[in-house]
Amino acid sequence: MTNVSVDNLSLVLIFTLVLVAMGISQKEKLGLTKDIAMAVLRTVVQLILVGYVLQFIFQVSNVFLSLAMVLVILYNASSQANKRNPNPNKKQLYPFLALLVSTGLTLGILVASGAIQFIPSQVIPISGMLASNAMAAVGLSYRSMHRLFTDNRQQVLEKLSLGASVKLASQDILRESIRTGMQPTIDSAKTVGLVSLPGMMSGLIFAGVDPVHAIRYQIMVMFMLLSATSLAAVIASYFAYRTYFTSKAQLDFE
Structure with missing residues (x-):
């Protein structure tokens, strides 16, 4: 079975693509830069919180x-x-x-x-x-x-x-x-x-x-x-x- 691993370096490199999207929004004056930044922030925070919550629920198995x-x-x-x-x-x-x-x-x-x-x-x-x-x-x-x-x-x-x-x-x-x-x-x-x-x-x-x-x-x-x-x-x-x-x-x- 293949092990799939995503390290911090991988996340940083992939995040550069998000910066590209934000740059396009800024250059073309799409008005989406703040929305993209907020979406990224909420994604990270929400997934981290949910990850710990699910870890607890899976362990308890109630x-x-x-x-x-x-x-x-x-x-x-x-x-x-x-x-x-x-x-x-x-x-x-x-x-x-x-x-x-x-x-x-x-x-x-x-x-x-x-x-x-x-x-x-x-x-x-x-x-x-x-x-x-x-x-x-x-x-x-x-x-x-x-x-x-x-x-x-x-x-x-x-x-x-x-x-x-x-x-x-x-x-x-x-x-x-x-x-x-x-x-x-x-x-x-x-x-x-x-x-x-x-x-x-x-x-x-x-x-x-x-x-x-x-x-x-x-x-x-x-x-x-x-x-x-x-x-x-x-x-x-x-x-x-x-x-x-x-x-x-x-x-x-x-």
Whole structure:
């Protein structure tokens, strides 16, 4: 099995590429220099802290502690997804429930089928992978929904005036929002192996696992991501579209 080691010198040399990105931003006046610097700082600090936390959790190997960590991941993911929602009437409970159901159901099936074991070193990384992709899908759905409600405001009002229900008046918007949220994961599944060698497969190959065996794990990952993002986009969108209306079925999102 191949040993992979990243020393401090390697990190310093790779960091020069980040400096190149910051230099380009500065030269072209993109206004991203501070964002890149902050992203680098947060990446280093957050990963170091999480590394020590995970080391402790893995050593303790407690079920409730593992579930608590999963809930922390889901809460943070739902918070980020909620921030991407331009609707002033948004509620964080909705993306949290969407991520909880989609991640929990997918994770449950993986454990029940024996694909993974319910141990911290497997449950927590998989939960993070599911939550991050579901978060992105929900965020895209929210942005798409707000744009569509803004662009099609008059059409929605006309449908309501003709007696259509809130759901019927929003049906096309709802479908397009869900489609937008799911599309990146679907596109990724179409090109996996041909354009990219994703994280799970690359990690196993780095660890010395036969690529043919690594493929099976990557197929499992793509299936679970498709499942989680689809469920999250659907659940979050069905919750969210109602926040664009008052209790009297009047359009209100400004």
